Amino acid sequence: MAVVAFVKHQDNMIPSHPCSIKAGDEFYLVVDGVKGPTQVAQTDATPVLDEITRETVDWHIEITEEHADDDV
Numbered sequence: 001m002a003v004v005a006f007v008k009h010q011d012n013m014i015p016s017h018p019c020s021i022k023a024g025d026e027f028y029l030v031v032d033g034v035k036g037p038t039q040v041a042q043t044d045a046t047p048v049l050d051e052i053t054r055e056t057v058d059w060h061i062e063i064t065e066e067h068a069d070d071d072v
Contacts, residue, residue, distance in 0.1 A: 004030045018059040021045040039063040 006013040008026040021027055022044050029036045041061050048058040 002032055006030065018061070019045050019047070021059075021061050 003018055005016045005018045005021055005027050006029075007016045007021060008014075013028070016027075018029065021041050023041055025041045026038060027041060028038045039061075040063060042064045043062045045059045045061045047056040048060050049055065050057045
């Protein structure tokens with residue numbers, strides 16, 4: 001599964017890794033080429049670890065709200 005985060009910086013959405021999302025960031029995720037809704041992070045992204053290997057397998061991001069996306 002390919003995941004790219006786009007985080008709002010000034011007036012632009014900049015591609016980034018999901019781990020870089022910080023509390024207050026406006027962002028959306030693209031998963032396997034499908035754009036998700038624009039959201040606002042309530043907390044910094046935190047790693048989700050595999051129970052056996054303790055390797056990072058995902059990122060958890062709490063959100064406060066979803067925004068209506070404009071079709072631009």
